[in-house]
Amino acid sequence: MNLLLLSDIHYAGPAETARGGDYEMEAIPNARTRFLARAYRHWFWMRNPLDRTPQFHAFLRQPIEADHVIVNGDFAMDSGFIGVADPACLESARICLEALAQKFGDRLRLVLGDHELGKRTLFSNRGNMSLESWKLATERLRIPSFWQINEGRYVLMGVTSSLITLPAHSADVLPDDQMEWQKLRVNHLDQIRKAFSSLEPDQRVLLFCHDPTALPFLAAEKEIRDRLGQVEQTVIGHLHSDLILWKSRFLAGMPVLRGLGPSVAKMTAALHQAREWAPFKVRLCPALAGIELLNDGGYFMANLDPLGRWPVRFEFYSLPR
Ligand SMILES: [Fe+2]
Ligand SMILES: [Fe+2]
Numbered sequence: 486m487n488l489l490l491l492s493d494i495h496y497a498g499p500a501e502t503a504r505g506g507d508y509e510m511e512a513i514p515n516a517r518t519r520f521l522a523r524a525y526r527h528w529f530w531m532r533n534p535l536d537r538t539p540q541f542h543a544f545l546r547q548p549i550e551a552d553h554v555i556v557n558g559d560f561a562m563d564s565g566f567i568g569v570a571d572p573a574c575l576e577s578a579r580i581c582l583e584a585l586a587q588k589f590g591d592r593l594r595l596v597l598g599d600h601e602l603g604k605r606t607l608f609s610n611r612g613n614m615s616l617e618s619w620k621l622a623t624e625r626l627r628i629p630s631f632w633q634i635n636e637g638r639y640v641l642m643g644v645t646s647s648l649i650t651l652p653a654h655s656a657d658v659l660p661d662d663q664m665e666w667q668k669l670r671v672n673h674l675d676q677i678r679k680a681f682s683s684l685e686p687d688q689r690v691l692l693f694c695h696d697p698t699a700l701p702f703l704a705a706e707k708e709i710r711d712r713l714g715q716v717e718q719t720v721i722g723h724l725h726s727d728l729i730l731w732k733s734r735f736l737a738g739m740p741v742l743r744g745l746g747p748s749v750a751k752m753t754a755a756l757h758q759a760r761e762w763a764p765f766k767v768r769l770c771p772a773l774a775g776i777e778l779l780n781d782g783g784y785f786m787a788n789l790d791p792l793g794r795w796p797v798r799f800e801f802y803s804l805p806r
Pocket of ligand 1: 493495600723724725772802
C-alpha cells in the first residue's frame with residue numbers, strides 16, 4: 486500500500502494574505518534584531534512566507550493516489566502567533582484542510598503542529614500557546630491529538646509534539662493556562678504509553694510527530710523506551726529542510742545557552758538533547774515549499790508491505806517553487 490506524506494504547508498487564506506509577508510519583521514521591536522532576522526529570512530529561511538501558498542495549489546494539481554495521506558502539521562501561516570484562535574489563521578487552516586479533504590477524502594490523517602496552537606516568535610516575545618486554539622484545532626478543525634491505524638504488521642501512529650514538549654515550552658504558555666495544558670499532556674502521554682505497551686512483539690511502528698524536540702521526552706517513558714526497537718521510522722516535520730536536520734545532528738549535545746532570550750534557550754535545549762533522536766530513526770518530511778536557500782520542497786511517497794517482508798520504501802518527490 487502507498488502512503489503520501491507531506492508537512493508544513495503554512496497556507497495563507499485571504500485574511501492572512503492581506504496582512505502581507507512582513508508580519509514577523511513588524512513584530513520585532515529591536516532594529517538590530519530586525520535586521521539580522523530579515524537577513525536570515527531573506528537568504529536562508531523564506532523570503533516571503535506568502536510564497537508557500539501557491540506551492541500548495543501546485544501540489545493539489547499533482548495527480549497523486551495513496552491509501553493514506555498523512556499531513557505532519559503546520560497547516561496555516563500563523564501570522565497572529567496564537568494559532569487558530571486568531572480568526573485569520575483559523576480561516577487559513579480551514580481552507581487548507583477543506584482542500585485536502587476534497588482531494589483525499591477519508592484517507593486523510595492529520596497531525597497537530599505547533600503553529601495550530603500558537604507559539605512565541607523566534608525573534609520577538611509575541612505570541613503564546615493558546616487553549617482556545619487547542620479547542621478550535623481539535624474540535625472545530627477535527628485534528629486529532631492522537632491516532633493509530635493498524636495495517637497488517639504495521640502500526641501507524643500520530644502524536645502531538647506540542648503537548649509532549651510542554652516542559653521545554655513553558656515560556657510559551659500563559660501562567661493561568663499551565664494547569665490545563667499539564668492535564669492535557671498527562672492524558673496524551675497516557676494514550677501513547679498504552680499504545681506502545683499493547684504492541685505485539687512482531688508489530689512495527691511508523692511514528693508521525695511534528696517536532697523532534699518531543700522525542701527525548703517520549704524516550705523518557707519506560708513503556709515507550711522498551712519498545713523503541715519496534716519503531717521502524719519516525720517521520721518529523723517542523724525543521725522544513727534536511728539542511729536543518731543535518732545542522733541539528735551536527736550541533737547535537739551543544740550546551741544550553743541561557744541569557745540570550747527564551748527562544749534561544751529553548752532551541753539550544755532541544756539541540757542539547759538531539760542525540761536522543763537516534764533510536765527513533767528520524768526522517769524529515771520537508772516543508773512543502775522547502776527553504777529559500779535550497780528550494781528543496783516536496784513530498785514523500787512511501788510503499789508499505791502490510792506483511793512486513795521489507796522495510797517501508799520512501800521516495801521523495803521534489804516540487805520546486
Ligand atoms: Fe513549520
Ligand atoms: Fe512547526
